[in-house]
Amino acid sequence: MEKLAGNLVVAQSGGPTAVINSSLVGVIQEAINHNEITGIYGALNGIEGILYENLIDLKKENPQTIEKIKRTPSAALGSCRHKLSSEEYEKIIDVFKANNIRYFFYIGGNDSMNTAHVVGKMTSEMGYDLIAMGIPKTIDNDLEYTDHCPGYGSVARWVATSVRDAGFDTEAIGVVDRVKVVEIMGRNAGWITAASALGKEKDTDPPHLIYLPERPISIDILLADVEEWYKRLGYVVIAVCEGVKGEDGNLLSASASSIDTDSFGHVQMGGAADFICKLIKDKLKIKARFDKPGTIQRMSMALVSEVDLNEAYMAGQDAVKYAMEGIKGKMVSLVREDNEDEYICKTGLVELDKVADAEKNIPDNYINETGNGVTEEFYKYAKPLIGGPLLEYARFEKYLLSKKL
Amino acid sequence: MEKLAGNLVVAQSGGPTAVINSSLVGVIQEAINHNEITGIYGALNGIEGILYENLIDLKKENPQTIEKIKRTPSAALGSCRHKLSSEEYEKIIDVFKANNIRYFFYIGGNDSMNTAHVVGKMTSEMGYDLIAMGIPKTIDNDLEYTDHCPGYGSVARWVATSVRDAGFDTEAIGVVDRVKVVEIMGRNAGWITAASALGKEKDTDPPHLIYLPERPISIDILLADVEEWYKRLGYVVIAVCEGVKGEDGNLLSASASSIDTDSFGHVQMGGAADFICKLIKDKLKIKARFDKPGTIQRMSMALVSEVDLNEAYMAGQDAVKYAMEGIKGKMVSLVREDNEDEYICKTGLVELDKVADAEKNIPDNYINETGNGVTEEFYKYAKPLIGGPLLEYARFEKYLLSKKL
Numbered sequence: 001m002e003k004l005a006g007n008l009v010v011a012q013s014g015g016p017t018a019v020i021n022s023s024l025v026g027v028i029q030e031a032i033n034h035n036e037i038t039g040i041y042g043a044l045n046g047i048e049g050i051l052y053e054n055l056i057d058l059k060k061e062n063p064q065t066i067e068k069i070k071r072t073p074s075a076a077l078g079s080c081r082h083k084l085s086s087e088e089y090e091k092i093i094d095v096f097k098a099n100n101i102r103y104f105f106y107i108g109g110n111d112s113m114n115t116a117h118v119v120g121k122m123t124s125e126m127g128y129d130l131i132a133m134g135i136p137k138t139i140d141n142d143l144e145y146t147d148h149c150p151g152y153g154s155v156a157r158w159v160a161t162s163v164r165d166a167g168f169d170t171e172a173i174g175v176v177d178r179v180k181v182v183e184i185m186g187r188n189a190g191w192i193t194a195a196s197a198l199g200k201e202k203d204t205d206p207p208h209l210i211y212l213p214e215r216p217i218s219i220d221i222l223l224a225d226v227e228e229w230y231k232r233l234g235y236v237v238i239a240v241c242e243g244v245k246g247e248d249g250n251l252l253s254a255s256a257s258s259i260d261t262d263s264f265g266h267v268q269m270g271g272a273a274d275f276i277c278k279l280i281k282d283k284l285k286i287k288a289r290f291d292k293p294g295t296i297q298r299m300s301m302a303l304v305s306e307v308d309l310n311e312a313y314m315a316g317q318d319a320v321k322y323a324m325e326g327i328k329g330k331m332v333s334l335v336r337e338d339n340e341d342e343y344i345c346k347t348g349l350v351e352l353d354k355v356a357d358a359e360k361n362i363p364d365n366y367i368n369e370t371g372n373g374v375t376e377e378f379y380k381y382a383k384p385l386i387g388g389p390l391l392e393y394a395r396f397e398k399y400l401l402s403k404k405l
Numbered sequence: 406m407e408k409l410a411g412n413l414v415v416a417q418s419g420g421p422t423a424v425i426n427s428s429l430v431g432v433i434q435e436a437i438n439h440n441e442i443t444g445i446y447g448a449l450n451g452i453e454g455i456l457y458e459n460l461i462d463l464k465k466e467n468p469q470t471i472e473k474i475k476r477t478p479s480a481a482l483g484s485c486r487h488k489l490s491s492e493e494y495e496k497i498i499d500v501f502k503a504n505n506i507r508y509f510f511y512i513g514g515n516d517s518m519n520t521a522h523v524v525g526k527m528t529s530e531m532g533y534d535l536i537a538m539g540i541p542k543t544i545d546n547d548l549e550y551t552d553h554c555p556g557y558g559s560v561a562r563w564v565a566t567s568v569r570d571a572g573f574d575t576e577a578i579g580v581v582d583r584v585k586v587v588e589i590m591g592r593n594a595g596w597i598t599a600a601s602a603l604g605k606e607k608d609t610d611p612p613h614l615i616y617l618p619e620r621p622i623s624i625d626i627l628l629a630d631v632e633e634w635y636k637r638l639g640y641v642v643i644a645v646c647e648g649v650k651g652e653d654g655n656l657l658s659a660s661a662s663s664i665d666t667d668s669f670g671h672v673q674m675g676g677a678a679d680f681i682c683k684l685i686k687d688k689l690k691i692k693a694r695f696d697k698p699g700t701i702q703r704m705s706m707a708l709v710s711e712v713d714l715n716e717a718y719m720a721g722q723d724a725v726k727y728a729m730e731g732i733k734g735k736m737v738s739l740v741r742e743d744n745e746d747e748y749i750c751k752t753g754l755v756e757l758d759k760v761a762d763a764e765k766n767i768p769d770n771y772i773n774e775t776g777n778g779v780t781e782e783f784y785k786y787a788k789p790l791i792g793g794p795l796l797e798y799a800r801f802e803k804y805l806l807s808k809k810l
Contacts, residue, residue: 016577041806045580053808068799074573076801081581098809099763165704168479170745172421175450295585299570301796303707338658391706394473396481399465401446403458404503
């Protein structure tokens with residue numbers, strides 16, 4: 001089979017991550033090996049860069065810069081959240097034709113997979129030869145048909161580390177700040193919040209309570225949970241997903257004004273932790289404070305998961321390899337080998353349209369019965385993704401002296 | 406001179422830090438070398454551990470655990486914020502007598518220095534031989550008579566790194582989330598917030614605006630600042646201290662209910678970033694979101710400043726060395742050598758009562774004229790404290806292709 005010759009364009013979309021640039025560099029460094037790929041272009045700000053023809057020549061970049069970009073968080077090409085209209089789809093294809101673009105790689109979440117799918121389908125119907133491929137990226141880990149998503153392992157490592165840190169803080173100063181609530185990112189899926197458990201060594205280690213959007217929160221049960229742990233330890237650490245909902249199905253948000261929507265109709269969240277703190281202060285008369293690390297959690301190269309960084313690269317690299325075999329209209333997936341002794345992950349392929357509209361929540365067997373923590377099955381799933389153990393911390397044995405007075 | 410023989414007690418107080426345990430281990434590991442010090446005790450939860458005679462025998466701890474505690478964030482002995490009454494001071498001295506405690510090391514901020522001072526003075530007046538020494542600890546860096554405080558370098562490294570990370574995020578997704586506000590800890594002094602500038606390489610790097618409690622904020626000027634940067638770059642990153650005040654002298658807090666006070670009458674802050682976001686959305690109609698990392702920022706061993714960790718240890722170790730020379734009633738200070746070529750820091754001594762009630766704000770020449778950023782002098786002061794350069798990130802040159810359409 002003769003390989004399709006022409007230019008390649010790669011773009012990044014949606015919320016940035018610590019490793020989305022690693023996928024980008026995987027695409028670039030693999031594409032350089034193939035003579036059929038004449039130009040390697042980057043679209044600035046996702047699909048908007050194609051729409052407005054804001055394309056850069058990545059072959060002109062210093063190879064050392066490209067290597068450094070691999071370990072630079074965020075999206076080096078810029079990102080977007082843009083829902084294309086039918087006119088805009090046509091414009092995109094005009095740009096492809098005008099620039100002889102034959103390979104389109106879109107790194108993003110399920111909205112981006114949908115965009116890649118439609119572009120691929122439209123060009124195919126028009127008889128324009130184009131290979132459109134999707135490369136998964138989302139800290140939310142909510143894409144179906146892939147074991148996990150590049151970006152998740154690193155945010156999980158950050159959250160496990162930082163909630164453990166915040167927990168050590170509250171353990172020491174719990175005589176003053178009795179309850180600490182850490183608000184963690186996540187819309188409908190609690191994968192990131194669940195990762196807060198990965199810093200625990202025993203039941204009494206923080207976080208003591210983990211609230212996920214997969215389970216509606218009963219205010220009464222929450223207050224009883226907090227009171228129970230408070231009586232047991234004298235302090236409580238809670239990890240709560242910003243997307244948690246009450247029993248009425250509404251977001252547990254402190255203020256309606258903090259709720260915005262983006263162009264896909266996704267709600268901009270925040271306020272759950274503030275709400276819970278106020279609730280605890282009002283109803284239990286216990287002092288509570290919250291940490292809301294926000295976008296910082298998804299951007300840390302200092303706490304990157306090396307496993308995640310390498311898999312993100314592999315996803316980008318393999319996307320190009322698959323494309324050079326003539327495969328198109330697929331998203332590269334991550335496939336975990338069924339192996340009890342060792343974690344091994346390779347890439348696979350999944351139809352773009354299948355992945356586009358599906359959302360993967362945490363399965364029931366990863367969440368405990370009371371809906372305020374995770375199970376051993378979750379640990380088994382998530383531990384390998386964060387790339388090795390966290391830093392080793394210690395506690396004193398605390399040999400109490402007998403009182404003299 | 407004959408050295409005072411008896412037991413030593415060490416305690417930790419106030420908000421925990423990443424390196425307060427390093428000072429503690431400095432005390433323990435130095436004290437072991439001195440035969441006059443018979444027992445090495447730790448008081449649980451600061452001065453309360455002495456008051457209630459909750460003392461632990463640190464000599465019984467595994468030396469490897471002690472070594473690991475050096476690199477464990479938070480206060481391994483537990484902390485407190487307890488203002489002692491006169492009756493309680495007397496009780497403390499009774500506990501000292503009953504346990505033959507002759508050395509008292511208190512690791513904390515200025516409230517703790519005051520406690521150590523009063524304990525030292527009262528025992529001296531009663532003719533009970535006791536050496537009370539203070540070891541500085543505060544992320545706030547607001548103690549006078551010391552070049553800087555152990556704990557500051559590490560929080561400064563965390564903030565410089567994380568605001569840079571959040572800035573890279575907004576740079577990429579600024580087409581959606583146009584303004585990012587990061588709320589940083591600090592009551593009256595903006596030292597930690599100012600450290601957000603340490604991740605900048607050039608003027609246009611985030612954060613573009615830095616608001617400190619040393620300068621009252623004019624809402625109109627703030628909005629003009631934001632608008633100017635927004636027009637220039639299309640996105641804006643702001644670092645704001647939680648303790649910033651408006652022109653009326655009141656905290657710029659979103660909700661009065663978020664303001665609590667502790668037993669020293671210190672206000673529990675938070676809400677400035679939320680307030681600024683709402684303001685920007687209301688008045689400028691620009692989308693804004695905030696990150697409020699809270700206690701996570703002061704607890705990170707992954708982002709510890711090695712300079713800070715070592716100085717914290719040195720402060721603890723030297724406190725014991727000074728005490729063994731018979732020095733008492735002093736706080737160990739950090740003294741920077743007047744050396745243009747190299748950063749060298751040693752310990753010095755300062756009267757406890759002098760440091761107790763003084764608070765060191767950022768000097769005028771460290772803050773820019775417009776009050777929304779820092780000067781070169783601040784960089785010179787703070788850069789050596791964060792322990793080496795941050796991770797190297799890169800940006801593409803972005804060689805634009807000519808448009809075909």
